[in-house]
Amino acid sequence: MLLSAAIGANGQTGGTQSLLNHTAPEFVRRDLAGRSMSLARLKGKIVLLNFWATWCAPCQIEMPMFACWQRHYGPQGLAVVGISMDDDVAPVRTVMRKLRIDYPVAMGDAALGRRYGDVLALPSTLLIDRNGIVRAEFEGEADLSKIEAALKNLLAGR
Amino acid sequence: MKMTSVATTGIIAALAFLMMQLPSRAGSQSAPPLAATTIPTAQLMQPEELKLLLNGAAANRPLILQVGSRIMYDQSHIPGSEFAGPGSRDEGLSLLRGRVKTLTRGGFIVLYCGCCPWNRCPNVGGAYRTFHDMGFTNVKVLYIADNFGTDWANKGYPVAH
Numbered sequence: 001m002l003l004s005a006a007i008g009a010n011g012q013t014g015g016t017q018s019l020l021n022h023t024a025p026e027f028v029r030r031d032l033a034g035r036s037m038s039l040a041r042l043k044g045k046i047v048l049l050n051f052w053a054t055w056c057a058p059c060q061i062e063m064p065m066f067a068c069w070q071r072h073y074g075p076q077g078l079a080v081v082g083i084s085m086d087d088d089v090a091p092v093r094t095v096m097r098k099l100r101i102d103y104p105v106a107m108g109d110a111a112l113g114r115r116y117g118d119v120l121a122l123p124s125t126l127l128i129d130r131n132g133i134v135r136a137e138f139e140g141e142a143d144l145s146k147i148e149a150a151l152k153n154l155l156a157g158r
Numbered sequence: 159m160k161m162t163s164v165a166t167t168g169i170i171a172a173l174a175f176l177m178m179q180l181p182s183r184a185g186s187q188s189a190p191p192l193a194a195t196t197i198p199t200a201q202l203m204q205p206e207e208l209k210l211l212l213n214g215a216a217a218n219r220p221l222i223l224q225v226g227s228r229i230m231y232d233q234s235h236i237p238g239s240e241f242a243g244p245g246s247r248d249e250g251l252s253l254l255r256g257r258v259k260t261l262t263r264g265g266f267i268v269l270y271c272g273c274c275p276w277n278r279c280p281n282v283g284g285a286y287r288t289f290h291d292m293g294f295t296n297v298k299v300l301y302i303a304d305n306f307g308t309d310w311a312n313k314g315y316p317v318a319h
Contacts, residue, residue: 015312053227055191055246055273055280087228087244110232114319118234120307122273140275140304 017117019134024049024126025115029083029106032093037081037104039132045079046154047128048147051108051119052082054091058141059123063099065144069151070103076155077130083108085122129154191246192283194276194299201286203268203298209315212237220298221261225254225285226271234311236270237318245271245285254288263293270299272306 019025024047028038039047050066052059063082070080082105084092089107096105113119116126127136127150136150211219222239224231231241243253258267267289271281282299289297302309311317 015314016307053273055227055244057274057278057280085227085229108229110229113229113233118307118311120230120234120272120311121305139307 015118016120018137019117019126020137022134023132024128024134027112027115031104031106032089032096033104035104037106039081039128042079042081042128043132044130045077046073046130046151047126048078048080048151049126049128050080050082051085051113051116051122051124053085053122054095055086056122060095060099062123062125062142062144063101067099067101067103069148073151073155078151078155080104082106083112085113085119127151127154191280192287194279194282196283197286197299201298202301204301205310205313205315208236208268208300212316220266220268222268222270223254223257223285224271225250225269225281226273230273230306232319234306234317234319236310237316239270239318242269242285244281245269245283245288246280250281251284251288254285255292258289258292258294261294264295267294267297268300269297270302270306272300272302272310275304276302 024039026039028036031037048066048069050059050062052063054060066080066082070078080103082101082103084105085108086092092105092107095101108119116124121139123138123140123142125138125142125147126134127147129135135154136147138147208222219238222236223242224235224239225242225245227244228241235241240257242257243250245251245254261267269282269285269289271279273279273281279302286297286299
């Protein structure tokens with residue numbers, strides 16, 4: 001399902017904010033292998049940015065597929081990046097090992113979630129074009145074939 | 159390019175692999191989390207109902223405890239609620255027990271998580287059971303059908319950061 005956007009109406013700011021057609025907020029992190037990674041460095045690539053957590057069952061259905069796509073579409077310019085919204089790194093390493101996730105994954109935090117419009121549902125996946133613009137957002141148990149179709153369009157320059 | 163076959167084969171492989179892996183996922187859990195669906199229907203509270211309570215007299219407001227992840231709480235939570243530890247993990251339940259052990263057993267308490275669709279939530283089932291086992295008699299669990307964003311924040315209900 002596509003991410004919806006809404007503004008809270010009770011004085012305090014509410015709802016998630018859509019980033020569709022906006023520049024994806026830059027971030028610099030170290031992935032779990034200790035490598036520095038940043039969105040800026042991925043400019044020119046199509047980025048699949050996936051927020052997930054070890055306690056999120058649907059996340060773990062998607063992730064092996066994302067790893068498969070990284071292998072298959074990587075030569076065409078795909079870069080899959082995972083952001084774990086877990087509180088601790090230990091279970092993240094365990095799940096990555098079990099699911100054989102070999103694309104870069106970094107730990108997220110509330111500040112990063114807020115920069116991305118509040119990531120209040122997992123999984124949340126953004127497709128970012130070669131210029132760093134968010135072109136698609138998917139939230140919850142998304143249809144993988146729809147994500148792949150949007151991805152293929154972006155890789156083809158459509 | 160065999161895109162369709164890549165997708166189909168990949169999905170089947172992913173699902174098969176996941177089915178093998180899920181029972182032991184996350185490693186730090188001593189037992190699979192108790193499903194939210196184990197909570198009696200009579201103990202569920204709809205978001206609209208809690209919102210009305212928040213707008214009402216302070217004396218009628220429950221103690222609200224978030225039993226999901228810290229990061230999700232820090233991003234956005236129900237005003238006045240406290241982070242009490244993830245109900246899917248032993249350390250989370252220990253934190254929860256410590257928080258409420260001195261409270262009167264008849265006190266009005268509302269638990270919530272909202273990390274995942276209701277039938278996938280790993281946190282509220284164990285948290286509710288913990289309260290039940292401790293003898294609490296007035297505990298409700300906020301029924302969040304999809305997630306905290308969709309069923310609370312995006313409805314314009316109050317949030318705090």
